[in-house]
Amino acid sequence: MSDVALSRGSWLERGIGALGLGRANVNLSIGAAIVLGWALVALLAPWIAPYDPIAHNLPEKLQVPNLLHPFGTDNFGRDILSRVMHGARIDLQMGIIGVLFPFTIGTTVGAIAGYAGGWVDNLLMRVVDVVLAFPFLVLMLAIIAILGPGLMSFYIALALVGWVSYARLVRAQVLVLKTSDFVTAARSLGFGRFRILFRHVVPNCIAGSIVFSMSDVVLVVLSGSSISYLGLGVQPPTAEWGVMIAEGQNFITTAWWITTFPGFAIVFMAFGFSMLADGLAERFGLRRR
Amino acid sequence: MHRYSFVLYRPLQLIPVLFGISVLSFVLVKSIPGDPVRLLLGTKATPEAVARIRALYGLDEPLIAQYLYYLKNLGLGEMGQSILYKMPVLPLIADRVAPTLFLVIGAVLLTLLIAVPLASIAALKRGGAADHAIRGFTTAGLGFPAFWLGIMLIILFSVKLGLFPVSGYGDTVLERLHHMILPCLTVALALSGVVTRNLRASMIQELASDHATAARAKGLPESWVFRRHVLPNSLIPTINLLAINIGWLIGGSVVVETVFSLPGMGQLLVRSIFTRDYMVVQGVTLVFACATVLLNFVADLLTVAADPRVKL
Amino acid sequence: MSLLSVRNLSIAAGARTLVEEVDLDLAEGEVLGLVGESGSGKTITCRALMRLLPAGELSIASGSIELRGRDLAKVSEPDMRKVRGVEIGMIFQNPNSHLDPVMRVGEQIAESVRFHEGASPQDARDRAIELLRQVGIPDPARRVGAFPHEFSGGMRQRAMIAVALACRPKILIADEPTTALDVTVQAQVLRLLLDLRDRLGLAIVLVTHNLGVVAQTCDTLAVMYAGRVMERGPKRDLLRTPAHPYTEALLKCQPGSANPAEPLPAIPGQPPSPSAFPDGCRFHPRCPRAAILCQQQRPALRAISAERVAACHFAGVS
Numbered sequence: 001m002s003d004v005a006l007s008r009g010s011w012l013e014r015g016i017g018a019l020g021l022g023r024a025n026v027n028l029s030i031g032a033a034i035v036l037g038w039a040l041v042a043l044l045a046p047w048i049a050p051y052d053p054i055a056h057n058l059p060e061k062l063q064v065p066n067l068l069h070p071f072g073t074d075n076f077g078r079d080i081l082s083r084v085m086h087g088a089r090i091d092l093q094m095g096i097i098g099v100l101f102p103f104t105i106g107t108t109v110g111a112i113a114g115y116a117g118g119w120v121d122n123l124l125m126r127v128v129d130v131v132l133a134f135p136f137l138v139l140m141l142a143i144i145a146i147l148g149p150g151l152m153s154f155y156i157a158l159a160l161v162g163w164v165s166y167a168r169l170v171r172a173q174v175l176v177l178k179t180s181d182f183v184t185a186a187r188s189l190g191f192g193r194f195r196i197l198f199r200h201v202v203p204n205c206i207a208g209s210i211v212f213s214m215s216d217v218v219l220v221v222l223s224g225s226s227i228s229y230l231g232l233g234v235q236p237p238t239a240e241w242g243v244m245i246a247e248g249q250n251f252i253t254t255a256w257w258i259t260t261f262p263g264f265a266i267v268f269m270a271f272g273f274s275m276l277a278d279g280l281a282e283r284f285g286l287r288r289r
Numbered sequence: 290m291h292r293y294s295f296v297l298y299r300p301l302q303l304i305p306v307l308f309g310i311s312v313l314s315f316v317l318v319k320s321i322p323g324d325p326v327r328l329l330l331g332t333k334a335t336p337e338a339v340a341r342i343r344a345l346y347g348l349d350e351p352l353i354a355q356y357l358y359y360l361k362n363l364g365l366g367e368m369g370q371s372i373l374y375k376m377p378v379l380p381l382i383a384d385r386v387a388p389t390l391f392l393v394i395g396a397v398l399l400t401l402l403i404a405v406p407l408a409s410i411a412a413l414k415r416g417g418a419a420d421h422a423i424r425g426f427t428t429a430g431l432g433f434p435a436f437w438l439g440i441m442l443i444i445l446f447s448v449k450l451g452l453f454p455v456s457g458y459g460d461t462v463l464e465r466l467h468h469m470i471l472p473c474l475t476v477a478l479a480l481s482g483v484v485t486r487n488l489r490a491s492m493i494q495e496l497a498s499d500h501a502t503a504a505r506a507k508g509l510p511e512s513w514v515f516r517r518h519v520l521p522n523s524l525i526p527t528i529n530l531l532a533i534n535i536g537w538l539i540g541g542s543v544v545v546e547t548v549f550s551l552p553g554m555g556q557l558l559v560r561s562i563f564t565r566d567y568m569v570v571q572g573v574t575l576v577f578a579c580a581t582v583l584l585n586f587v588a589d590l591l592t593v594a595a596d597p598r599v600k601l
Numbered sequence: 602m603s604l605l606s607v608r609n610l611s612i613a614a615g616a617r618t619l620v621e622e623v624d625l626d627l628a629e630g631e632v633l634g635l636v637g638e639s640g641s642g643k644t645i646t647c648r649a650l651m652r653l654l655p656a657g658e659l660s661i662a663s664g665s666i667e668l669r670g671r672d673l674a675k676v677s678e679p680d681m682r683k684v685r686g687v688e689i690g691m692i693f694q695n696p697n698s699h700l701d702p703v704m705r706v707g708e709q710i711a712e713s714v715r716f717h718e719g720a721s722p723q724d725a726r727d728r729a730i731e732l733l734r735q736v737g738i739p740d741p742a743r744r745v746g747a748f749p750h751e752f753s754g755g756m757r758q759r760a761m762i763a764v765a766l767a768c769r770p771k772i773l774i775a776d777e778p779t780t781a782l783d784v785t786v787q788a789q790v791l792r793l794l795l796d797l798r799d800r801l802g803l804a805i806v807l808v809t810h811n812l813g814v815v816a817q818t819c820d821t822l823a824v825m826y827a828g829r830v831m832e833r834g835p836k837r838d839l840l841r842t843p844a845h846p847y848t849e850a851l852l853k854c855q856p857g858s859a860n861p862a863e864p865l866p867a868i869p870g871q872p873p874s875p876s877a878f879p880d881g882c883r884f885h886p887r888c889p890r891a892a893i894l895c896q897q898q899r900p901a902l903r904a905i906s907a908e909r910v911a912a913c914h915f916a917g918v919s
């Protein structure tokens with residue numbers, strides 16, 4: 001019963017595979033393409049954006065999307081398309097930096113907790129439990145309340161709160177790996193604990209964390225734009241997608257385009273990272289369709 | 290009945306977490322910039338009031354003692370004063386619980402209402418056009434910001450179609466239901482991506498399971514097998530999933546309350562941050578944390594009720 | 602007179618044929634043992650009898666399954682549903698996974714009765730209690746409300762039998778019903794099956810790879826290998842004087858049949874995979890009596906006595 005013909009995948013997979021990539025990883029291809037696309041837009045925005053994102057241009061205000069302004073203009077006459085492009089710089093940066101600190105901190109804490117075991121592990125995991133008892137956004141807001149609004153406060157709050165998921169993930173994997181043969185072999189060679197942990201065990205756990213970090217980027221971008229929407233993150237007049245949506249909410253009856261396009265940008269970027277996460281998971285053999 | 294015995298032990302198990310929550314809250318309170326007396330008192334800072342406050346909170350004593358005073362005050366329901374509203378924090382929060390509760394419960398119900406049919410179609414017609422469309426929706430859905438979704442819904446249903454009010458909470462029960470549909474729908478749409486995805490995977494697994502095959506071998510039609518065997522078994526992991534996402538659910542409702550100007554705890558939180566009404570901020574944060582712990586407990590109760598094999 | 606007649610049944614996975622030209626007969630009250638190694642096609646065959654092959658993967662390519670004048674291979678799906686559970690019941694190897702873990706056992710029995718016979722919940726429940734008693738579960742009135750995980754392994758298998766017999770089918774297909782049980786419980790379940798045969802006139806198709814089980818319970822045996830029936834006939838004759846070299850080899854491999862001082866013999870080689878069935882007789886690469894003829898020409902299943910058939914060029918020749 002097991003020798004039934006292997007499924008040949010959907011027409012999309014076969015199509016992309018026909019491009020010479022073997023049985024293609026659709027998610028990875030599409031995800032990487034979208035993310036790279038946004039990275040390019042972000043990098044090149046100052047040069048390819050048709051208008052200045054901040055300068056007021058009142059005669060042109062509140063224009064419906066047209067040939068000159070494909071996404072329309074807002075109440076200050078600023079071109080929405082240019083603002084969306086410049087916004088990519090901020091939001092992409094938020095996603096990447098916002099993941100980097102929790103990733104590093106969380107991996108370190110999780111690795112130590114898992115490897116050391118005993119009271120160290122217990123204590124660290126209690127801390128994790130307590131942080132997790134608070135709803136993520138609420139805790140972020142409470143910390144930002146103390147630090148004052150702004151992008152920097154956002155990153156600090158994220159570093160204080162966001163490491164928790166990585167710690168759990170890495171700890172679970174380290175617990176499994178710590179009893180494996182190659183670790184025993186390293187210990188018998190007299191290698192120090194830190195060396196074994198960070199040069200041998202952790203690299204073997206990293207795949208799961210990397211996949212998770214891709215979906216985490218989505219969460220960070222969503223949180224960051226939400227907090228900016230609330231007025232507690234990036235401040236106007238900086239063109240950030242959440243800020244733009246907040247500003248546009250005042251005009252939804254007359255100029256729907258001000259809120260709509262930045263939102264689509266968020267969705268599109270998040271979609272790219274989600275696909276990338278799924279694709280990497282497939283690639284690393286961590287998940288099956 | 291001893292499957293439910295964990296109800297007795299759970300409060301004991303929760304003590305460390307609750308303790309940790311109180312410590313973290315205390316740390317947050319102590320981190321607030323500015324004069325703590327002014328913070329706790331508001332503006333009416335007469336010398337007698339100042340002395341009373343210093344005694345009540347042990348402000349002249351070492352940090353550990355201050356924590357114990359903090360705990361004692363919490364136990365008495367004493368959480369400081371709101372500078373903006375000029376009233377104690379706890380009653381202020383209590384006033385705002387209803388809209389938030391309404392929003393969260395409504396969102397969960399709508400999520401299930403959306404996710405169950407979509408996941409069923411995707412699982413039953415696996416590999417087909419509908420399945421691909423639904424899976425695309427769930428992947429894309431992970432990236433929809435709740436606040437933007439809310440505004441889009443307002444544009445479509447309130448502005449263009451005039452079916453629902455743009456914002457506010459309403460006065461009578463019927464009005465409230467009308468006002469709450471879009472906000473609940475917003476949170477539900479944001480959450481349903483993850484839930485649909487997981488439910489679909491569960492259903493696919495259950496459809497191919499041995500007991501489903503045995504049910505078919507009894508001559509039961511596919512619809513019966515699905516309804517009475519596949520669906521109940523698939524929903525059990527979903528309860529767990531919703532429990533894991535409680536924090537996310539609450540965070541989403543905080544933002545949605547701002548979008549729709551709902552007078553709930555979330556809006557109170559945001560407003561208090563802007564007005565530097567710090568004691569309110571800490572109070573709301575603490576209440577939300579306790580609510581999360583409570584909701585997780587409720588989820589465990591539901592799991593035990595739904596799955597006869599589970600013993601916690 | 603045959604209750605169930607299978608003629609020339611072939612089952613295919615796309616272009617590849619997995620089971621070919623299977624002929625079986627089942628009389629009322631007869632216990633037919635369907636024996637073979639894993640991969641011999643016996644499980645697929647019994648699934649085919651119930652038309653429970655995974656759609657899209659496997660299908661009945663040709664042949665007929667006659668039951669009371671109807672060809673089950675050709676009836677519509679709604680008609681087949683009236684057969685499942687009502688005329689043919691099925692029990693499976695693993696009672697843990699084949700019972701719904703979140704539905705009470707009594708309810709799982711009553712379900713069929715309510716669906717097929719339109720019985721009221723109370724009547725269906727009474728039938729469930731009666732069935733639990735018939736399969737030997739103590740205190741059935743209380744057990745009817747229990748969940749599967751509250752039963753022991755042997756009791757779960759009995760419960761599964763009760764579920765299969767809820768609508769009083771005349772035929773029971775038992776797919777390796779004792780394989781997952783310990784030896785003492787195995788004996789109890791087998792005794793129960795024979796008991797039910799005596800009391801209810803039940804005909805049973807017992808699928809197993811265990812010749813010991815077959816020796817105790819069956820009236821007739823059909824031996825399958827690589828998707829084909831190699832030999833069929835009354836149990837006693839087959840076990841005493843096997844006509845097919847494969848049957849002979851299987852018997853030699855049973856613990857207890859050989860000299861205890863010598864190592865247990867095994868049939869050399871592996872059963873072939875369906876993508877690479879040998880030419881001619883499918884057993885010839887492993888057969889001690891193989892000749893050139895065996896590779897060139899596939900032996901047909903032919904009668905070697907009044908009640909026995911075998912597919913071997915040298916059948917009956919010792």
